[in-house]
Every structure is written in structure tokens, then in C-alpha cells.
Amino acid sequence: MKYDRGVLNDASTAVAELRHVSKRFGDVDAARDLNLSVASGEFLSFLGPSGCGKTTALRMLAGFETPSDGEVLIDGAVVNTLEPFRRPVNMVFQSYALFPHLSVFDNVAYGLRQRRPRLSRAEIAEKVSRTLDVVRLGDFGARRIWEMSGGQQQRVALARAIVNEPKLLLLDEPLAALDRKLRKAMQIELQDLQRQLGITFILVTHDQEEALSLSDRICVMRDGRIVQIGTPRELYDAPASRYVADFVGSSNFLEGRIGRITSGHADFTGVSGHSFSGQAGPGIEEGASGTLSLRPEQINISRRQLEGGHAVTVQNRIFLGEHTEYVVRHDEIGTFIVLASRRAEDREPPLDAGTQAYIAWNPDAALILRAD
Amino acid sequence: MTQRARNWLLIAPSGALLLVMLVLPLSFVFVFSFGERGPSGGYVPAFTLEQYANLPARWTAFKNTLILAPLGTLAALLIAYPLAYQLAVRTDPKWKTLLLVLVIVPFWTSILIRSYAWIYILGGQGIPALLGSIGIENVRLIYTPFAVTIGIIYGYLPLMVFPIYVALDRLDMRLLEASGDLGARPMTTFLRVTLPLSVPGVATGCMLVFILLMGEFLIPALLGGGKVFFVGNALVDLFLQSRNWAYGSAVAFTLIVIMLITVTIYMRLIARLQTGREDVAVM
Numbered sequence: 001m002k003y004d005r006g007v008l009n010d011a012s013t014a015v016a017e018l019r020h021v022s023k024r025f026g027d028v029d030a031a032r033d034l035n036l037s038v039a040s041g042e043f044l045s046f047l048g049p050s051g052c053g054k055t056t057a058l059r060m061l062a063g064f065e066t067p068s069d070g071e072v073l074i075d076g077a078v079v080n081t082l083e084p085f086r087r088p089v090n091m092v093f094q095s096y097a098l099f100p101h102l103s104v105f106d107n108v109a110y111g112l113r114q115r116r117p118r119l120s121r122a123e124i125a126e127k128v129s130r131t132l133d134v135v136r137l138g139d140f141g142a143r144r145i146w147e148m149s150g151g152q153q154q155r156v157a158l159a160r161a162i163v164n165e166p167k168l169l170l171l172d173e174p175l176a177a178l179d180r181k182l183r184k185a186m187q188i189e190l191q192d193l194q195r196q197l198g199i200t201f202i203l204v205t206h207d208q209e210e211a212l213s214l215s216d217r218i219c220v221m222r223d224g225r226i227v228q229i230g231t232p233r234e235l236y237d238a239p240a241s242r243y244v245a246d247f248v249g250s251s252n253f254l255e256g257r258i259g260r261i262t263s264g265h266a267d268f269t270g271v272s273g274h275s276f277s278g279q280a281g282p283g284i285e286e287g288a289s290g291t292l293s294l295r296p297e298q299i300n301i302s303r304r305q306l307e308g309g310h311a312v313t314v315q316n317r318i319f320l321g322e323h324t325e326y327v328v329r330h331d332e333i334g335t336f337i338v339l340a341s342r343r344a345e346d347r348e349p350p351l352d353a354g355t356q357a358y359i360a361w362n363p364d365a366a367l368i369l370r371a372d
Numbered sequence: 373m374t375q376r377a378r379n380w381l382l383i384a385p386s387g388a389l390l391l392v393m394l395v396l397p398l399s400f401v402f403v404f405s406f407g408e409r410g411p412s413g414g415y416v417p418a419f420t421l422e423q424y425a426n427l428p429a430r431w432t433a434f435k436n437t438l439i440l441a442p443l444g445t446l447a448a449l450l451i452a453y454p455l456a457y458q459l460a461v462r463t464d465p466k467w468k469t470l471l472l473v474l475v476i477v478p479f480w481t482s483i484l485i486r487s488y489a490w491i492y493i494l495g496g497q498g499i500p501a502l503l504g505s506i507g508i509e510n511v512r513l514i515y516t517p518f519a520v521t522i523g524i525i526y527g528y529l530p531l532m533v534f535p536i537y538v539a540l541d542r543l544d545m546r547l548l549e550a551s552g553d554l555g556a557r558p559m560t561t562f563l564r565v566t567l568p569l570s571v572p573g574v575a576t577g578c579m580l581v582f583i584l585l586m587g588e589f590l591i592p593a594l595l596g597g598g599k600v601f602f603v604g605n606a607l608v609d610l611f612l613q614s615r616n617w618a619y620g621s622a623v624a625f626t627l628i629v630i631m632l633i634t635v636t637i638y639m640r641l642i643a644r645l646q647t648g649r650e651d652v653a654v655m
Contacts, residue, residue, distance in 0.1 A: 100569070101568045114560065
């Protein structure tokens with residue numbers, strides 16, 4: 001995992017930049033006031049549910065859409081209306097868009113053959129076979145597209161894009177069509193490839209796990225807006241809103257009112273009347289309504305009374321391999337999801353449904369967020 | 373009943389139909405072509421190659437058909453392709469159905485009436501009169517190969533538009549985006565992606581129009597005015613007017629053979645163009 005690769009925000013090294021970019025389709029605002037700078041060599045993800053504007057953002061970078069407002073910059077130059085074929089950018093399409101009438105070799109060579117001045121036949125053959133080797137399809141050049149499996153087609157699509165050595169590689173949900181196991185394997189390949197080539201990657205995904213494991217930075221989007229940009233760890237540990245906390249990882253949420261705020265901490269009164277305290281999230285106000293967010297793995301669960309613990313009833317136990325997930329209910333506060341590690345089970349046997357137990361957490365693990 | 377027996381049973385009606393309506397009549401034509409004309413017309417059994425020896429007498433009909441059928445097909449293709457492209461690729465989906473209906477509306481009227489309309493348009497009081505009024509005198513359009521070609525294009529355009537439309541409509545627009553993304557200019561994208569992927573539609577359309585044109589007789593009769601006649605006209609003449617069935621059969625059989633050879637060569641060419649593609653079927 002790579003959490004702390006220095007993120008460069010210096011404009012001079014920005015490969016791509018969005019400045020106050022908006023896009024309207026009729027009366028639908030697909031993207032609103034997007035501001036973003038992507039550093040050279042960075043792996044950035046747009047993360048959000050379908051319809052959040054992430055694909056629109058990507059298509060504006062590729063040149064398939066023209067922004068209604070603002071500026072799109074590539075390599076420091078405004079490219080708002082520059083046609084896709086003039087941009088030093090390549091895209092890996094969702095479900096690949098491979099040319100069905102061409103062989104694997106000809107698909108990969110397609111971009112090279114558009115180069116002016118022309119590349120020699122030998123140069124093209126050399127580049128294509130080298131790239132096919134990189135994606136481990138060295139012997140498949142003569143194959144037809146339909147003869148390839150889904151995972152292989154994915155790699156052809158990747159090869160077709162990277163053979164052109166673009167400044168920026170755009171990936172539109174490239175792994176969505178693959179099964180889980182293959183997706184995992186391709187994620188690792190993608191990451192290796194990006195390090196190996198040093199090309200800047202921008203990935204669009206709705207899969208938080210994918211975004212978390214691949215990206216240097218994640219740009220979380222909602223309703224056409226960027227709601228938070230940060231490293232995966234920043235987003236996970238310090239989500240700026242309930243939406244981000246919910247979308248990046250999973251969390252328990254308690255609704256209530258924000259109490260006194262002092263030096264990064266805040267008091268919180270749940271709708272049940274119980275008082276809690278936790279870290280103060282950004283932009284919260286005393287007396288306003290808010291949300292307390294608590295990651296499932298931050299909660300301890302035990303048969304024994306825990307200090308400051310709450311008495312709960314175990315409702316359900318789900319075995320997840322390395323973890324066990326409990327659904328527990330507190331009569332007044334509500335339901336919690338608790339994730340207990342295997343090691344905790346060494347000390348105490350698993351709890352059965354119906355068992356009385358106690359849950360507790362370190363107040364610093366709770367995050368008080370403004371209501372969305 | 374075994375699967376095999378059921379399969380036979382299922383194809384039995386169409387098989388019987390083909391046998392009675394196609395194989396049997398064709399056999400008659402084949403046998404008749406070696407016979408002789410009866411004293412008062414019709415057919416007298418014989419075995420002679422005389423009818424085939426007489427074929428050069430009808431050379432003009434064969435020549436006209438073999439020039440104008442491919443030419444008409446090509447002209448229809450050149451006009452139909454941009455139309456189909458516009459309909460399938462550029463048109464807002466909500467207008468597509470309406471515009472497609474407009475393409476077939478002419479079919480709601482008999483080809484006879486529509487061709488008559490062209491007699492007037494191309495005749496002395498039509499376009500030539502119009503041209504005369506701006507100083508271009510003595511233009512003769514009706515009863516020329518040009519008039520027949522116009523009639524062919526007009527009559528067969530929808531048959532060409534539809535298969536091409538279907539091929540282009542199925543075209544994945546992201547392939548065009550991908551081509552542009554890879555640096556191809558719009559013209560290159562058209563030549564290297566759109567056109568190759570619409571070949572199945574083009575092939576079907578051309579085949580459909582060409583085969584029907586080879587047997588055409590109405591348009592040359594009306595717009596060619598007896599000056600530009602096809603093999604079809606010769607057959608009408610031989611079977612219905614001069615009642616020379618033996619000679620007519622020889623002409624008909626020769627046309628069938630020519631058609632078989634042309635279509636076979638054509639299919640081979642298309643297949644080569646489509647090397648290895650399995651998602652393509654010609655007709």
C-alpha cells in the first residue's frame with residue numbers, strides 16, 4: 001500500500017487541470033464548478049455513484065464533451081474545444097470499445113498508425129509487440145478480439161492506449177465487467193503498470209475498494225460536485241462529511257445535535273439523549289444538527305462490562321474470514337455494526353445471536369460531522 | 373419422435389414449396405431450352421442446341437442488363453449510404469422512426485404508377501421543358517439509359533437504405549470515439565471503422581438490389597420505351613408475344629447461370645473482405 005507518496009500541487013507539474021469547470025446537458029447539471037489539479041505520475045480516482053458526474057469529468061478531459069463553463073487544461077494549455085484526436089490523452093473505455101474487425105495487433109497498432117510523420121512498419125511492429133509483452137499478451141497479436149476472454153480484452157484495451165505513451169491515461173470503469181477475482185488481479189497489474197510507465201492515470205470508478213487500493217488521491221463526487229479530495233487514508237480517517245464517510249469504507253452513524261466544540265473535539269447528543277464526544281470534523285457548528293460517525297472496526301465488543309461501555313444484544317453474527325461482523329442493538333441508541341478481528345476471538349470465543357454484550361470505543365475514534 | 377425426425381418435419385413445408393415452385397419449374401426451363409418452337413407457338417420436345425446458338429440475337433438485352441444492373445446497384449449504393457448514415461448515426465432517435473417510414477412511403481403506391489410519374493417528369497413537358505426555359509434546348513431524357521437508371525435508383529433505394537441503416541444503427545458509437553481518442557481524424561475514422569463495420573449491410577443491400585435488377589422488366593419497359601430493354605423484357609416478349617418457349621427458356625436459363633456466377637464471385641469477394649469475421653452473414 002502506498003499512502004504517503006508526496007502529492008504535488010505545484011501548477012508547473014500539473015498534467016491536467018480543471019478550473020471552475022461545469023457541464024450542463026439541457027437542464028441537467030452534470031458537473032458543477034470542478035477544481036482539480038493532477039500531478040505528473042499521479043494515480044487519481046474519481047469516486048462516486050452513477051450519475052455523480054465522474055464520467056462527464058473524464059470525457060471533458062478526453063475531449064468528447066466541451067465544458068459549459070470554466071477551463072480544462074492539459075500540460076498547461078487550455079484545451080476546452082480541442083478535438084480528441086489532437087489531445088495527448090488516451091482512454092480505456094468501459095467495456096473496452098475494441099475494434100471487432102481488427103486483430104489484436106491491429107487494435108494496438110491503431111493509434112501508432114495515426115502518427116504524423118508516419119512511423120515505419122518495423123517501428124510499429126516493435127512498439128506493439130513490446131506493449132503486448134507488457135500486458136502479458138505477447139503471443140496473441142494475430143488473434144481476433146472475440147477469441148479473447150474478458151480479462152484478455154481488458155489488457156488489449158490497456159495496451160491499445162498505453163502504446164501511444166499518452167501524457168494522461170483515462171480509465172472509465174475499466175474493471176467493472178470482470179469477475180471479482182480477475183478484478184483483484186487486474187488492479188494489481190494496473191498499479192504495477194502505472195509505476196512502471198510513469199504515466200499519469202485518472203480512473204473513474206464507483207467501487208470504493210478499487211479507488212482505495214489503487215489511488216494516490218481520490219476525488220469523491222456527488223451530484224456533479226467534488227465533495228472531498230484526499231489520499232485514501234485521509235478520506236478514510238478524516239471524511240469531511242457523512243456522505244464521504246459512508247462512501248469510503250463503511251460506518252455507523254448516529255444522528256443528533258452538536259454540543260460544545262473545544263480544540264478539535266466536540267460534544268454530541270444523540271437523538272436518544274445519550275451524550276458522546278469525538279473528534280470535530282471540518283465545518284461543524286455548535287448547536288447545529290450533525291452526525292457521529294464510528295467505523296465498525298473501532299468498536300470493541302465483549303461479554304464483560306467495558307469501561308464506558310453500552311449494553312447491547314447481539315442480533316446477528318457474520319463470519320467474514322479474517323473478521324467477524326456483529327450486528328448489535330442498543331435499546332435506546334440503535335443498531336451498530338461491529339467488526340471484530342480474529343485475534344480478539346483468541347481472547348474470547350465468538351458471541352452467539354441473542355447474547356448480552358458490551359460495546360465501547362475510544363472517544364477519539366468517533367468523528368462528529370456536519371449534517372449533509 | 374426423434375429430434376432428427378422433427379427437424380425434417382419442420383422443414384418439410386418449405387422444402388415441398390421449393391420443390392414444386394422452384395426446382396420443378398427450373399427443370400422444365402432447362403428441358404425446354406433444348407426443345408423447339410411449335411408451329412403455333414409453345415414447345416415441341418426435341419434435343420437441339422439451336423436455341424443456345426441463337427442467343428447472340430438477344431445480345432443487346434444481355435448487354436443492357438449486365439451494364440445497367442451493376443451500374444444501378446452502384447448508383448443506389450452511393451445515394452443510399454449517406455442517407456442511411458445520416459439516419460442511423462446523426463439523427464435524433466426520436467425522429468428516426470418517422471424518417472424511416474418516409475423512406476418506405478413510396479412503396480405504398482404501385483411501382484407502375486410511380487414509374488409513370490417519372491415518364492412525365494423526364495418527358496418533353498418535364499425537366500427538358502424546364503431546362504429549355506433557361507436556354508438549354510433539346511435535352512432528351514426519356515427512353516434513354518439515363519432514364520432507366522433514374523427509375524432503378526428511385527425504385528430500389530429503400531431496399532438499399534434498410535440493410536445499411538441496420539448495420540450502421542448497430543454500430544457502437546464508442547468505437548468511433550475510441551478511434552478519435554487514438555488520434556484518427558474523422559475521415560480516417562469513417563474509412564477505417566465505420567465503413568468496414570457496415571460492409572455486411574452494404575453487401576446485403578447490393579445483393580438484394582442486384583438480383584432483383586437482373587430480372588427487372590417494368591422500369592426498362594416504361595422509361596426505356598423499347599429502346600433500352602433488359603433480358604426481362606426479352607423474356608416477356610418471347611413467352612407472351614412470340615410464344616417461343618424453347619428460345620425463351622434458353623435465354624432464361626442463360627440469365628440464371630450468369631447470375632449464379634456473378635453472385636458466387638461477389639460472395640467470395642465479400643468473404644475475403646471480411647476475413648475471419650464470424651459476426652457477418654451475407655444475406
